[in-house]
Amino acid sequence: MCTPMFITALFITARTWKQSRCPSADKWIGKLWYIYTMEYYSAIKKNTFESVLMRWMKLEPIIQSEVSQKEKHQYSMLLLLLSRFSRVRLCATPWVAAHQVPLSLGFSRQENWSGLPSPSSMHESEK
Numbered sequence: 001m002c003t004p005m006f007i008t009a010l011f012i013t014a015r016t017w018k019q020s021r022c023p024s025a026d027k028w029i030g031k032l033w034y035i036y037t038m039e040y041y042s043a044i045k046k047n048t049f050e051s052v053l054m055r056w057m058k059l060e061p062i063i064q065s066e067v068s069q070k071e072k073h074q075y076s077m078l079l080l081l082l083s084r085f086s087r088v089r090l091c092a093t094p095w096v097a098a099h100q101v102p103l104s105l106g107f108s109r110q111e112n113w114s115g116l117p118s119p120s121s122m123h124e125s126e127k
Helices: 002-017 025-046 050-085 094-098 119-126
Strands: none
């Protein structure tokens, strides 16, 4: 039981050591936040903040998708590692069950991200 957790911790630690040279999503969002904040204050001074408000409305879904993509990636990698190294079957969430792992990661076509077999493969094994 400790081995999968240890391997998962090592994987996450090694991933943070190898930081890419590209700015992370957090830094990118911070820079955009600063730019739009400055535009907002300058628009207030000029009394023309309708266009800035429209930009902010377009920016919000982008920020949410960037953060959620990062969280989804971390969550899916953790599930992948735990399901491959532990004998405990993980519960499938709707998001996990809907996404199939690429074959290059060692999963069969019938297996979900959570490590649980799909309903069709369960029926085949009963035959």
